[in-house]
Amino acid sequence: MEPLREPASRHGAGRRGRLQRRLRQGVPSRLRRRSQALSRAATRPGCRRDMNVSHAHFTGAGSRTSNQDCIGFQLSEDRACFVVSDGIGGAPGGEVAARCAVDSVLACWSGSERPVAELARACVKAANAAIVARQEHDLAHRHMSATVVALFLDRRNATAQWAHVGDSRLYRFRRGALLDRTRDHSVTQRMSDAGFPGNGISPNLLHMALGMRGPISPGHSGVHSLQDGDVFLLCTDGFWQLVPEKTIEHRLRIVQSVDDWICLLEHEASRSCEHSGHGDNYSALAVWIGRPENVTLMNVRP
Secondary structure (H helix, E strand, O other): OOOOOEEEOOOOOOHHHHHHHOOOOOOOEEEEOOEEEEEOOOOOOOOOOOOEEEEEEEEEOOOOOOOOOEEEEEEEEOOEEEEEEEOOOOOOOOHHHHHHHEEEEEEHHHHHHOHHHHHHHHHHHHHHHHHHHHHOOOOOOOOEEEEEEEEEEEEOEEEEEEEEOOOOOOEEOOOOEEEEEEEEEEEHHHHHHHHOOOOOOOOOEEOOOOOOOOOOOOOOOOEEEEOOEEEEEEEOOHOOOOHHHHHHHHHHHHHOHHHHHHHHHHHHHHHHHHHHHHOOEEEEEEEEEHHHHHHHHHHHOO
């Protein structure tokens, strides 16, 4: 499947007015995003009829002339898969590696009859194998690599799991509060886990990524039950270095749709990028389960 790369679109006056009133600041007029809601009830026996899934995303080049981030997704009545990948700079072919990662995860996901619970690690390892194979046949890109984070939903059994390699992250929210996030495969994260300071170490230095030599061990969440109102955010390091977790959480609590949330997050990333001179690409993909605006707004009202 070709990773989705949508043109910029403009927000309507109604949405812009709502967000201005809530946030008391301007909303960007340009937003590269894609939104799709699956409101049709599942018809096969055993499917949850109330498991609506909606999503939206954006991607920005930052101050760079090219964008090496890639986003893709597939949805059906029974399951769904969402993927974000970031080509690693420093060697040619980062954008090729990111696209290869997304294509491979989605191909593994759609082409397998294995249970959803068995597919997360398998899909990420398939992406790694595809990049390594591409390296062997394309000498110009023999050192290309990428990070990846992928969310897998079993709509029939209302469960979710996720897997990642590198420092692209997944955040999970419930009732407007952050529950957990993936742990980066970075040297600074490893130093922190060992109780040592990471002063002077670049946060971009990774000890694991797709396409690196040797075996990989993807981070895996295990299987989690879904609740109405659960929210996921998949993003590259360019995004989470620009937008703090508290800001992500706060913006979630004041919106009523996934489109509004991703719009505010894109605005925060763009504004921080302009003020800081941050040069990296930044991308985020938001996934809402059911109607988070109901349980989230209820949770924060006095």
